[in-house]
Amino acid sequence: MLIVVDPSSALPLADQVADCVRAAVARGDAVPGDRLPPARTVAAALGINLHTVLRGYQRLRDEGLVELRRGRSATITDAAADWPRRGLVEAAEEFAAAVRRLGVSDEEAVDTVRSALSSR
Amino acid sequence: MLIVVDPSSALPLADQVADCVRAAVARGDAVPGDRLPPARTVAAALGINLHTVLRGYQRLRDEGLVELRRGRSATITDAAADWPRRGLVEAAEEFAAAVRRLGVSDEEAVDTVRSALSSR
DNA sequence: CCAACTGTTTGCATTTGACTATAACAATGC
DNA sequence: GCATTGTTATAGTCAAATGCAAACAGTTGG
Structure with missing residues (x-):
């Protein structure tokens, strides 16, 4: 720890x-x-x-x-066993809120996430 | 305004x-x-x-x-014209950082995002 | 049972940031 | 010239974060 x-x-x-x-x-x-x-x-x-x-x-x-x-x-x-899942859902909801706030399409949002994930 | x-x-x-x-x-x-x-x-x-x-x-x-x-x-x-795109990339990178921190798979991450987007 | 360990609570001081309150200063536009 | 408006300066209030110190109350292990 x-x-x-x-x-x-x-x-x-x-x-x-x-x-x-x-x-x-x-x-x-x-x-x-x-x-x-x-x-x-x-x-x-x-x-x-x-x-x-x-x-x-x-x-x-x-x-x-x-x-x-x-x-x-x-x-x-x-x-705490299923904590990673809860954290993921929370992060996804934050991202979704940003997407709605920015007014971009769902497809574009998912594409951008894929791009961000693959660049690591 | x-x-x-x-x-x-x-x-x-x-x-x-x-x-x-x-x-x-x-x-x-x-x-x-x-x-x-x-x-x-x-x-x-x-x-x-x-x-x-x-x-x-x-x-x-x-x-x-x-x-x-x-x-x-x-x-x-x-x-400011392309500001929405910059904001989207930033939000996606934040989400990607959370995904890596939580150690979940990319597929699961994308699925969770889709779910969060569709529930609005 | 006893003593060491450890979270809980209390009280206060210090620091930092956000916000407010005034006031003067310097470009801008009519 | 003059009203508008961002810029800068100075200082005060307030709350949150952090630190310091001490006493209190379950827990554990001998």
Whole structure:
């Protein structure tokens, strides 16, 4: 479980912490039942505040990705198993909203997505 | 040219102003050569500060969507003509980044986009 | 049972960004 | 010349993010 942050980024540190965990889940690097490192440990390792790490953890809890309990850190939930799909749907809906806002055709939108996907 | 803002939104007011103009361009409601209403007029009409409106206008200038000159407000540039395409490419790249981050297949990604597009 | 561990909560200080409020300044257009 | 309008400057308010410190309450393992 690798957690890194960039203090110079515009993205809040707590969000960066949460993003690292989400990425680990998406990669299958963290599976249901796994525990995240204690917040105090992460805070000390990254040189940031306990509150900041916990706020990131709590955001993950609000998403149903982890369960928080005193004395046992954060545990990846069973519901996290289908998290990649939920994330994909969310991203697709954001893209669809942009497509509608820009007023382009569905065909052109799909073509552009194919192009963006193949250029990686 | 309709510009509205929602003070209770989390999105900064300046961004909301810029979004309204982008949407007008996307709809073809604003074409190259058109002028935006003077910042002071918009500020008074919306009950917000002159600076806030101008910051939104300047953001549009940074994107090459409008040209700002004293005494003549903001003018939609010729470069704004292909703005919808640029926006589409940008949105598609964001989606592609999410797809890669989530580690799903290209086929599944395209299918999900189709689904999101058709549900509107 | 006890002690260490760990999330929870509280309170306050600091920093940063967004927004507001005025005011003066400098091109533009009539 | 003069009204219009973007530009710049200065300063104040406000909320969010972050940091610091301390006490509190389940959890775990010996």
